[in-house]
Amino acid sequence: MSTIQWFPGHMAKAKREAIEKLKLVDIVVECVDARIPESSRNPLVEEIKSNKKHIMVLNKADLADSQSTSRWINFYRSQGIEAYPLQAKDGKGLATVKTAMKKMMQADFDRLAAKGVLPRPIRLMILGIPNVGKSTFINRIIQKNQAETANKPGVTKGQRWLKIGNDFELLDTPGILWPKFEDALIGKKLAVTGAIKDTLLQMDDIALYAIDVFKESNPEGLKRVYRLTDSDLEMDNPQILMKITSNLGMKDDYDRASERLIYDIRGGKLGTYTLDTPPVSPVVSKVEADA
Ligand code: G4P
Secondary structure, eight states, rough: OOOOOOOOOHHHHHHHHHHHHHHSSSEEEEEEEEEEEESSSTTTHHHHHHTEEEEEEEEEEEGHHHHHHHHHHHHHHTTTOOEEOTTTTTTHHHHHHHHHHHHHHHHHHHHHHTTTTOOOEEEEEEEEEEESSSHHHHHHTTOOOOOOOETTTTTTTTEEEEEEETTTESSSSOOOOOOOOSOOOHHHHHHHOOOOOOOOOHHHHHHHHHHHHHHHHHHHHHHHTTOOOGGGGOHHHHHHHHHHHHHHOOOOOOHHHHHHHHHHHHTTTTTTSSSSSOOOOOOOOOOOOOH
């Protein structure tokens, strides 16, 4: 999707719309990028979701370092947040997320059943910053048994519910919130992962940041893709970028080489990676997206 320019007016509108939609649902599904779970969270999501039931999906888990994802999941769970890894693109993890959402609603439905009220589908909306995979999630979850229900009273004009089997109804448009802006490092992380595509940052600045990270975390990936040697990696970052540029046959076109490097990293060509370091805490258990 194209980059949204987030001016204060747009942010206020996005917040208002998200809060309006939230009133209609039982559970808000907060979608973040597993490679940057904290950096891809909207700063106000806690406030916006208020006391609604909340589940967090760490999407694009296929592109993230699996151990870091487990650590992040365990961290969020230790904070009382239901968190799950997900691969919306191929649906891995979705069944587990659905089961978890049913469990979250069980007590409410049991209470209603005691009063003779029949169970109804669980109403969901998905919320998150651009490019974390919200539309992919919607398309994936409605792939089977999808039928659109009519507009319901009180629903924003044009807002439709997508029926997912007998158990869920999903608002067809996600709540889109703005990314974090306040910190240059977060900006670079968002740019490397593609959460913000056109950025005010220079491509070579982002590439230099990425080289710095990969030199430490995955030098083999850099060496393999750009035919670098161990001694190349001992040079400083601008020199490494020059070497990559020349190895790509791009002479001194550092901008083009930077773009290629970032594109390769976004697509996982250098291997999996997580840019947000999980808080230091023992990994309680390994958490993977189930089939
Ligand atoms: P949004 O609604 O939150 O803005 O995000 P959207 O679903 O448009 O997804 C943004 C990009 O992330 C898309 O790639 C999409 O395919 C990709 N994506 C979503 N979920 C996953 C996942 O689980 N794993 C991986 N690897 N990628 C995922 P794109 O390059 O913009 O489009 P396309 O080339 O896939 O069509």
